[in-house]
Amino acid sequence: MDDGKKTLLVGIRNMVLGLVVLSLAIGGTGVVSNAALLDGVMGGFEKSMGERAQANGEELVIGNFYPAERADSHGPIGGMGDHTHNEGEFMFTYKYMRMFMDGNRDGTKRQSKSDVLQDFFVTPTDMTTQMHMFNFMYGLNQTVTLTAMIPYVLKSMDHETRTGVKFRTKTSGFGDIRLGSLVRLYAFETPSIGSHRFHFNAGVSLPTGDIKATGATPLGVTRLPYPMQLGSGTVDLMPGLTYAGGLNNVSWGAQAIGTIRLGDNNQGYALGDEYEVSAYGAYQWAKWVSNSVRFKWKDWDNYEGRDSNITRVNPMGVPLVPTAESSRRGGERLDILLGVNVLFPEVMELENHLGVEVGLPLYQNLNGPQLESDYSFFIGWQVIN
Numbered sequence: 001m002d003d004g005k006k007t008l009l010v011g012i013r014n015m016v017l018g019l020v021v022l023s024l025a026i027g028g029t030g031v032v033s034n035a036a037l038l039d040g041v042m043g044g045f046e047k048s049m050g051e052r053a054q055a056n057g058e059e060l061v062i063g064n065f066y067p068a069e070r071a072d073s074h075g076p077i078g079g080m081g082d083h084t085h086n087e088g089e090f091m092f093t094y095k096y097m098r099m100f101m102d103g104n105r106d107g108t109k110r111q112s113k114s115d116v117l118q119d120f121f122v123t124p125t126d127m128t129t130q131m132h133m134f135n136f137m138y139g140l141n142q143t144v145t146l147t148a149m150i151p152y153v154l155k156s157m158d159h160e161t162r163t164g165v166k167f168r169t170k171t172s173g174f175g176d177i178r179l180g181s182l183v184r185l186y187a188f189e190t191p192s193i194g195s196h197r198f199h200f201n202a203g204v205s206l207p208t209g210d211i212k213a214t215g216a217t218p219l220g221v222t223r224l225p226y227p228m229q230l231g232s233g234t235v236d237l238m239p240g241l242t243y244a245g246g247l248n249n250v251s252w253g254a255q256a257i258g259t260i261r262l263g264d265n266n267q268g269y270a271l272g273d274e275y276e277v278s279a280y281g282a283y284q285w286a287k288w289v290s291n292s293v294r295f296k297w298k299d300w301d302n303y304e305g306r307d308s309n310i311t312r313v314n315p316m317g318v319p320l321v322p323t324a325e326s327s328r329r330g331g332e333r334l335d336i337l338l339g340v341n342v343l344f345p346e347v348m349e350l351e352n353h354l355g356v357e358v359g360l361p362l363y364q365n366l367n368g369p370q371l372e373s374d375y376s377f378f379i380g381w382q383v384i385n
Contacts, residue, residue: 036063036143036184037200046188053190065187065197069343069351072251072282072290075244076339077355078378079278079294081147081201082242082253084182085139085384093135095380099373102126104322106368116369117162121314122218122321125166127157127227127371131175133380137182145182151175153209153230157371159321161218169215169224176209176231180238194247201257203238207231211267212309223309225323226271227371233265251290254279264305272301272330282341292339296359302330302367322369331366333373335359353382 039062046062053060065084067073075082077095085091104111104123116123132152139145153175160166180203189195209231215224240257259274280294303326312324322328339357346352359376366372 036065036186038186039063042186049188049190053192056190056192058190058192061189063187064189064195065184065199067195067246070284070287070290071341071343071353072246072284072292073343074341074353074355074382075253075255076280076282076292076294076337076357077341077380078296078337078339078357078359078376079255079280080135080149081180081182081203081240081257082255083244084145084184084197084199085137087139087141089139089385091135091137091382091384093133093137093380093382095133095135095378097129097131097133097376097378099129099376100126101128101371102374103372104369105364105366105372106370108363108365110372111369113160116322117160119319120321120369121316121318122159122161123369124321124323124371125158125160127155130154140181143184145184147178147180147182147203149178151177151209155228155230157228157323159217165218167216167218169217169228171210171213171215171224171228171230173210173213173230174208176205176207176236178203178205178238180204182242194245196243196245198241198243201238201240201242201255203240205232205236205238205259207233207235207265209233211265211307219311219314222311223307225310225321226303226307226326226329227323232261232271233267234270235262236260237262249284251282251284252280267307267309269303269305269307269326272303274298274300280337280339282339288343290341292337292341292357294337294339294357294359296335296337297332298335299332300330302327328367328370331364331368331370333361333365334363335361335373335376337376339378349385351382351384353384355380355382 050060134150136148154172156170183200185198187197211229211233237260242255244253257276261270264270276298278296282290282292284290306326337359342354344352357378361373
């Protein structure tokens with residue numbers, strides 16, 4: 001990486017860190033406790049919109065961030081940090097995720113097992129990742145919603161060697177814990193143009209997941225390659241911006257989220273930075289059920305550095321497996337996801353939501369050979385006081 005790019009990335013990281021610290025400080029001190037950050041500074045816009053609304057016999061409403069109870073008041077279950085909560089409101093979510101990868105790809109072209117085995121002694125053939133996520137959200141005040149996510153991760157990967165030997169490696173344990181805050185920026189609505197809400201996502205991922213996982217292979221018990229590790233080993237910033245809107249039975253939203261690594265971990269490497277942009281539309285068939293279509297674009301960089309404890313060549317000097325190469329971890333992918341949200345009757349004055357979402361890749365370009373995504377599946381239950 002050239003010096004100019006390094007300087008730019010350092011500047012961006014410092015700016016993001018400042019925004020994250022500022023948002024947490026706002027929540028912790030209550031400096032702004034009863035308004036969105038941009039309330040009171042949008043006078044010209046509010047005047048113009050207010051006059052238009054009045055001409056139509058309507059009233060412009062400012063600051064309504066949480067819509068009435070309806071199935072699509074939350075975004076698709078596969079997303080995170082898509083909505084905020086009012087002061088004192090608490091939400092617990094249990095979410096299950098399953099992702100299956102089958103076959104290899106280099107660039108946009110699929111690679112057969114024999115293609116990969118021309119350059120490596122072992123090829124991965126498929127991988128299953130499962131995650132049990134325990135999410136907490138709390139409305140600290142009318143500006144900040146605090147968030148936390150604790151994941152338990154299970155991974156398994158199948159392999160085949162040049163000699164036809166097949167084997168499987170497995171890892172499981174807690175992943176990296178995420179903490180953050182959602183900072184309300186601005187919200188406005190009228191009956192004719194619907195509601196429009198904006199908030200800033202400020203997150204931090206803590207290095208609680210194992211990055212020294214080992215497993216049995218034909219070479220014995222060894223440090224497993226990068227995809228089988230459970231965490232990043234670094235403190236990562238996760239800044240983002242979220243927008244949501246709705247009109248009558250239609251709702252929509254968009255989100256941009258980044259993951260920025262702060263230095264190398266204690267094994268001498270850093271996962272690549274990640275950038276994700278998604279947009280969805282939903283239709284509420286009845287107050288208790290809605291369907292959604294979401295598109296998600298994700299771009300992730302190669303790793304920097306490498307773990308010297310991960311075996312890269314076999315005893316004959318042949319490159320071992322592509323998953324052991326930190327320079328073969330980057331890529332980009334476009335997914336389409338179909339979802340359903342269900343709002344259940346209140347139980348003991350608790351609001352209950354069920355969400356399901358299934359995703360398929362439309363486009364993949366991998367710095368491989370890497371295992372390509374086949375599908376992803378999410379299901380979650382949300383309880384709100």
